[in-house]
Amino acid sequence: MPSIKPFKEIKVEHPQSETAHLPRLPCRIIAAGPSGSGKTLTVIRLLTDPALYGGKFSRIVWMSPTSDVDVQLEPLK
Numbered sequence: 001m002p003s004i005k006p007f008k009e010i011k012v013e014h015p016q017s018e019t020a021h022l023p024r025l026p027c028r029i030i031a032a033g034p035s036g037s038g039k040t041l042t043v044i045r046l047l048t049d050p051a052l053y054g055g056k057f058s059r060i061v062w063m064s065p066t067s068d069v070d071v072q073l074e075p076l077k
């Protein structure tokens with residue numbers, strides 16, 4: 001009969017924001033609100049400001065039907 005052994009735990013360290021007000025990475029964040037409420041601006045700032053999450057990611061994937069024409073996304077491009 002084969003023996004069953006648990007997998008070895010893999011510990012991964014993620015770079016963290018310098019502020020204690022933001023969730024620790026990895027995390028999930030939902031930006032929900034009506035049109036014009038500042039969702040895109042807030043997410044762009046979270047992803048680009050070095051005091052927040054800026055420089056913590058090697059790749060950012062942004063999925064939106066208007067991402068090619070949205071001028072607010074220029075800092076991410």
